[in-house]
Amino acid sequence: xxxxxxxxxxxxxxxxxxxxxxxxxxxxxxxxxxxxxxxxxxxxxxxxxxxxxxxxxxxxxxxxxxxxxxxxxxxxxxxxxxxxxxxxxxxxxxxxxxxxxxxxxxxxxxxxxxxxxxxxxxxxxxxxxxxxxxxxxxxxxxxxxxxxxxxxxxxxxxxxxxxxxxxxxxxxxxxxxxxxxxxxxxxxxxxxxxxxxxxxxxxxxxxxxxxxxxxxxxxxxxxxxxxxxxxxxxxxxxxxxxxxxxxxxxxxxxxxxxxxxxxxxxxxxxxxxxxxxxxxxxxxxxxxxxxxxxxxxxxxxxxxxxxxxxxxxxxxxxxxxxxxxxxxxxxxxxxxxxxxxxxxxxxxxxxxxxxxxxxxxxxxxxxxxxxxxxxxxxxxxxxxxxxxxxxxxxxxxxxxxxxxxxxxxxxxxxxxxxxxxxxxxxxxxxxxxxxxxxxxxxxxxxxxxxxxxxxxxxxxxxxxxxxxxxxxxxxxxxxxxxxxxxxxxxxxxxxxxxxxxxxxxxxxxxxxxxxxxxxxxxxxxxxxxxxxxxxxxxxxxxxxxxxxxxxxxxxx
Amino acid sequence: xxxxxxxxxxxxxxxxxxxxxxxxxxxxxxxxxxxxxxxxxxxxxxxxxxxxxxxxxxxxxxxxxxxxxxxxxxxx
Numbered sequence: 001x002x003x004x005x006x007x008x009x010x011x012x013x014x015x016x017x018x019x020x021x022x023x024x025x026x027x028x029x030x031x032x033x034x035x036x037x038x039x040x041x042x043x044x045x046x047x048x049x050x051x052x053x054x055x056x057x058x059x060x061x062x063x064x065x066x067x068x069x070x071x072x073x074x075x076x077x078x079x080x081x082x083x084x085x086x087x088x089x090x091x092x093x094x095x096x097x098x099x100x101x102x103x104x105x106x107x108x109x110x111x112x113x114x115x116x117x118x119x120x121x122x123x124x125x126x127x128x129x130x131x132x133x134x135x136x137x138x139x140x141x142x143x144x145x146x147x148x149x150x151x152x153x154x155x156x157x158x159x160x161x162x163x164x165x166x167x168x169x170x171x172x173x174x175x176x177x178x179x180x181x182x183x184x185x186x187x188x189x190x191x192x193x194x195x196x197x198x199x200x201x202x203x204x205x206x207x208x209x210x211x212x213x214x215x216x217x218x219x220x221x222x223x224x225x226x227x228x229x230x231x232x233x234x235x236x237x238x239x240x241x242x243x244x245x246x247x248x249x250x251x252x253x254x255x256x257x258x259x260x261x262x263x264x265x266x267x268x269x270x271x272x273x274x275x276x277x278x279x280x281x282x283x284x285x286x287x288x289x290x291x292x293x294x295x296x297x298x299x300x301x302x303x304x305x306x307x308x309x310x311x312x313x314x315x316x317x318x319x320x321x322x323x324x325x326x327x328x329x330x331x332x333x334x335x336x337x338x339x340x341x342x343x344x345x346x347x348x349x350x351x352x353x354x355x356x357x358x359x360x361x362x363x364x365x366x367x368x369x370x371x372x373x374x375x376x377x378x379x380x381x382x383x384x385x386x387x388x389x390x391x392x393x394x395x396x397x398x399x400x401x402x403x404x405x406x407x408x409x410x411x412x413x414x415x416x417x418x419x420x421x422x423x424x425x426x427x428x429x430x431x432x433x434x435x436x437x438x439x440x441x442x443x444x445x446x447x448x449x450x451x452x453x454x455x456x457x458x459x460x461x462x463x464x465x466x467x468x469x470x471x472x473x474x475x476x477x478x479x480x481x482x483x484x485x486x487x488x489x490x491x492x493x494x495x496x497x498x499x500x501x502x503x504x505x506x507x508x509x510x511x512x513x514x515x516x517x518x519x520x521x522x523x524x525x526x527x528x529x530x531x532x533x534x535x536x537x538x539x540x541x542x543x544x545x546x547x548x549x550x551x552x553x554x555x556x
Numbered sequence: 557x558x559x560x561x562x563x564x565x566x567x568x569x570x571x572x573x574x575x576x577x578x579x580x581x582x583x584x585x586x587x588x589x590x591x592x593x594x595x596x597x598x599x600x601x602x603x604x605x606x607x608x609x610x611x612x613x614x615x616x617x618x619x620x621x622x623x624x625x626x627x628x629x630x631x632x
Binding site for chain 1: 587588592598606610
């Protein structure tokens, strides 16, 4: 059930209506039912995967929580006995010799550590089992492909057959969400959810099942199970966000898609200037597609009075790539930071390495070695999470290299800023900020070429043609009109992009919908959104037999 | 506490750590800074700040971080 389909719109309308019409106690069970119906549409086999991940992580969470409760009770008891004993010893010093089993701090600490280790083991088993499903489904064929390549290098004729397992929709997203839950229960951020069905809803909550955001149980559970009264304002605000999402997806992303497709499917015909066009067009397409999808997700959740974490914060206004990644796909970034980067960075071996490198290497480099090593792992994981192929791995590591270089160049930047005061007046300040934003857009777009061409040598080759094939003169010819989009498409795209940028700029100082609510009377506001709906209907990328393109992030 | 402020100043010398209460939420400290901080703390105070304690609340101010170090020292 595609977000941009009539059946999905009908499904959401029916669900939201039932949600507020039926008794409040049926709200969360209805959402669970709806989520499973939504998922069933992707194929009944998909249900097996989500059920398996749900059961594994539910049991793991429950066992960890149970152990923690029992351990806490026993530790409290030990403390009480310790206190009582010290009181008795104080009253009667001979008592200490008469008791055989003194309860002391060391025994308590040992017990505490033993139980924590037990919980860590349960967590590890839960995580490994859940990730095993993801690994088998998503990465087996990639592994087989690499083994076959190695066999061919050594001229061994034997080949392993591919499993060709279809990737279930949203597997990477809900697996990460469920794994995060188990770690958070272990870290005592919250207790385990005892009700299996409530937990199943957390894993399968349908708006975010397809492309995130990757929610934390502590955030999502606050409102997920709470009964909600109908509020016209809440539903209307959610609807406004959904409409804005459809505008981005249908008017911008899907309209520019044919041109991107043409240029990347036959790269030999589109070198030089066209590679630059791929960079720019794909940046726009991906941004409009992914943020549009997230707007629809958050908007639907808002209509149900369930707040979901924001996933973007105007990433293209970032001054460098590190900042860009703090503002793009935020929930994935924080997931990797909290559950991979931090644990690796402060693990025993890493702290030992840190100590060693600071002793044996120059001070600054010594401090950075462990951080860079952990970053390398995170970016490798980020790359392979996006897809089981080398182009995504190289893309991830490309991000790592750029971030590392920019960290290393910090002293140079500082020297530059000392000599050239970019903040000396409004003009220099704006110019420098514009330069930084332009640099971010160019760097990110260049790295995304790995995502476009899906082939590492081809990507390098095509990027190289930017400097070797000087065909910018084609811009004045009709070449740009031979890409599957016509003049009218360019006009719509130009205006649509301008609207996108203006809304982004307005949004820098707070929510645009809040501002509209404060400044515009209701009829005007509704008028604006009605016009937006009309624009989507008239200028959305439809046509005879048109089928809205799948959201790009669905494949991950 | 003074030693902790010294470590913090090595990372960002221009911040007033006596008064700042939004070091993480205000994006003054990023994840790289936090890792440098944790390894310095391990070195100088002999306590390991494990990943479960690496949440904004514990790093938003020098005082919060100092309380965490004291808590961890107490547990050792």
